[in-house]
Amino acid sequence: MTYLKCPAPGDQTAQIVCAVCHEELVRPRSVVQAAVAVVHCSKDIVKGGIGGRVEAIRPSLPQGPSLQLISTSTRSYASEAAPTTLPGTSRVVGFWLLGCSALVFAIVVVGGITRLTESGLSITEWKPVTGVWWPGSEEEWMEEFTKYKQSPEFKMLNSSIDLENFKRIYYMEWLHRILGRVLGVAFVLPAIYFTARGKLARKDIWRVGGLSLLIGFQGFLGWYMVKSGLDESITQVPGAVPRVSQYRLAAHLGAAFTLYAGMFAMALRILRDHKFARGTLDLKSFAGTTGLAPFRRYAGIVTGMVFITALSGAFVAGLDAGLIYNEFPYMGENIVPPVNELLSSDYAKGVNSDNQYWRNVFENPTTVQFDHRLLATLTYVATTSLALASLHPNARRILPTSTKRLLMGALVAVNAQVVLGISTLLMLVPVHLAATHQAGSVILLTTLLGVLSSLRKPSQLAQLARRIPSESHALRATLQKKIPVPGHIPAAIQPSA
Ligand code: HEM
Numbered sequence: 001m002t003y004l005k006c007p008a009p010g011d012q013t014a015q016i017v018c019a020v021c022h023e024e025l026v027r028p029r030s031v032v033q034a035a036v037a038v039v040h041c042s043k044d045i046v047k048g049g050i051g052g053r054v055e056a057i058r059p060s061l062p063q064g065p066s067l068q069l070i071s072t073s074t075r076s077y078a079s080e081a082a083p084t085t086l087p088g089t090s091r092v093v094g095f096w097l098l099g100c101s102a103l104v105f106a107i108v109v110v111g112g113i114t115r116l117t118e119s120g121l122s123i124t125e126w127k128p129v130t131g132v133w134w135p136g137s138e139e140e141w142m143e144e145f146t147k148y149k150q151s152p153e154f155k156m157l158n159s160s161i162d163l164e165n166f167k168r169i170y171y172m173e174w175l176h177r178i179l180g181r182v183l184g185v186a187f188v189l190p191a192i193y194f195t196a197r198g199k200l201a202r203k204d205i206w207r208v209g210g211l212s213l214l215i216g217f218q219g220f221l222g223w224y225m226v227k228s229g230l231d232e233s234i235t236q237v238p239g240a241v242p243r244v245s246q247y248r249l250a251a252h253l254g255a256a257f258t259l260y261a262g263m264f265a266m267a268l269r270i271l272r273d274h275k276f277a278r279g280t281l282d283l284k285s286f287a288g289t290t291g292l293a294p295f296r297r298y299a300g301i302v303t304g305m306v307f308i309t310a311l312s313g314a315f316v317a318g319l320d321a322g323l324i325y326n327e328f329p330y331m332g333e334n335i336v337p338p339v340n341e342l343l344s345s346d347y348a349k350g351v352n353s354d355n356q357y358w359r360n361v362f363e364n365p366t367t368v369q370f371d372h373r374l375l376a377t378l379t380y381v382a383t384t385s386l387a388l389a390s391l392h393p394n395a396r397r398i399l400p401t402s403t404k405r406l407l408m409g410a411l412v413a414v415n416a417q418v419v420l421g422i423s424t425l426l427m428l429v430p431v432h433l434a435a436t437h438q439a440g441s442v443i444l445l446t447t448l449l450g451v452l453s454s455l456r457k458p459s460q461l462a463q464l465a466r467r468i469p470s471e472s473h474a475l476r477a478t479l480q481k482k483i484p485v486p487g488h489i490p491a492a493i494q495p496s497a
Contacts, residue, residue, distance in 0.1 A: 086277035086465050090199035094270035100187050101263035105442050107179045108256050112438040114176045115317065116431040119169035120244065121153045123177070124230060126223040132181065134174050144170065152234050152242035180219055188212050204266070211262050218255045225252045246318025247362065253314040257307060260442060261449055268453035276458040277465035292398060295389070296455040302382045303448040309375040310441045313421075316372045317438075321365035322429040328422045331370060342367045380418050383444075386451075387411035403454040410447040417444050 114120050124147045125131070135141045145166050148154050154161070161169075191208045194200050200208060225248035234240050275281040316322055325331045336342075343357045347364040350356035360367040387407040390399055420437040427433060458466070 086274050086462055088201040088273075088459075088461050089204045089270050090194070091271065091274045093194055093199055093204070094267045094274065096190055096194075097263045097267035097270070100183065101260050101267060103179070103183050103186060104256060104260040104263060105439075107176065107183060108253075108260070108442055109435060109439050110172075110176045110179055111252075111256070112435045113431065114172050115249075116429070116434050117169065117172055118153075118158075119172035120176075121151055121226060121229045121242070122148055122166065122169040122173045123226075124148060124151055126226070128181075128219065131177065134171065141167065151230055152232060153229065155235060156240075156242050177222075180215075180222065184215050184219070187215055204270075207262070207266060211259065211266075214255065214259050214262070218252070218259060221248070221252045221255055225249055241320070243320070244318065246315050246368075249318040250311050250314035254307075254311050257310060257442070257445065261307075261445060264446065265449050265453060268450065269456065269459075272453060272456070273459050273462035277462045279466065281458075292455055295395070295399070296452065298386055298389075299448060299451045299455060302379070302386050303445065303452060305375070305379045305382055306441065306445050306448060309372070309379045310445070312368070312372045312375050313438070313441065315362060315368045317434075319363070319365045319368055320429075321369040321372075322425055322434070324365055325369055326425055326428055328425060329373075331366070331373075337366055337370060342370060376418060376421060380414055383410055383414040383448075400454050403451055406447050406450040406454055410444065410451060413440065413444040413447050416440055 123131070123144070135144050141163065145163055148166060148170075191200075191212055195205050195208070225244045228245035228248050229243055234242050272281065325337075329335050331337045342364070343360050344364055344366075345354070345357075347360045347367075348355055348357045350359065361371060362368065387410055389395055390404050390407045396404070417437065417440040420433060420440050424430070424433045424437045457463075
């Protein structure tokens, strides 16, 4: 059956027939109209309950140098067996986002090592452009060293450091900063290119724009955090230790995790949609039809719990709270420390009141460590029960294979993370263990984002594209063919009227 009939060379009688109702549609006056006529088909499919939104297809059509969704000759449809190309956001964008999220992961690890090696306060200025270079000559090194000598960290903790050791911590912080800049360039320039070439659907342009802003904001947050560690007033406080604000550290880590999750989840969505449209994702992975919504909701809650536990870890790190109570599961005499220690009046002093006991949650190292243990335990139980639930015969029957595999990955990751956390604590926070513990939290988050993505319904556009091949070789071909934009339409398909 011919659904879409377009002209052979020299033929001026282009005509489109609806794939669903077989009704003859408008005779296309232009290539764009031909494409819209195909979209009209998708409207019918929407009515049939399968999906497909007009706006989802339309923006990708007239922008690029060539159009998809347009047919050439009826004869070629029958021989077409290649998979469907999904209009909208291009597959290459998915790979690019995957690469960028890997870079964010690397920056998080380097950032952790920077903090753990006490290197984070070695560069005392923020020069977004000229800071690209490290000091070239001995004079420049001496200049940087002199600036560092003014910092509270040098005066109160590090006054015996020599130039060689200063260079070491400087390079570490410089590496962290330069990787942040590389991410900025590797994200923003391709984002502009992809937008200009019409490789992003409209909604994804906004999402990519939001992620670009978040990268910029993350750079600013990094400096805002470092600034708190350079505050001179701390030298007047007896017994104080110069370090960055734990609030700002948590904000910096939280923004990094958000950036990572945003890029990674978007990459998975795009790649999965393309896989689905091409028919290389099995239909069982189409979890939307198998009543898995509660499972997905629970996976979403567990992912949120991992995020919150990680944030609480940043408070432990920011207050050096891993250097007290180096035992497990006890904290002193009991598993739970005494209430007067957890809610100490020493940490309840605010600007206007001495009764701000909530401050203990964020400022008292004992409470902060206890909170992290508590949240980690809850996260451990939640992740384990989610993974074990997938072993139930009913769940095994309906869950996509990828979900089951990823849940086993999450189970391994959460166990490793707890073992690493306890080891970090028992061994008084050695750099290698603490850095691996931090990386472990990103790996755990990754497995859960994978679980969530594997349970996600493919987009309506992907469903439409997947549907078309099963119904019509002709319509599948319309999703593959490329024909120049209006204005460059070959004579063969120029409007006849
Ligand atoms: C799901 C479980 C856990 C997650 C997701 C998690 C996550 C994190 C994260 C993200 C950090 C911050 C690292 C940084 O900012 O540099 C951290 C720090 C820390 N965590 Fe955990 N953690 C978990 C379990 C545990 C457990 C069970 C313990 C031990 C009782 C533990 C002990 C620590 C310690 C001592 C630190 C501070 C390390 C430092 O100073 O760098 N964690 N955790």
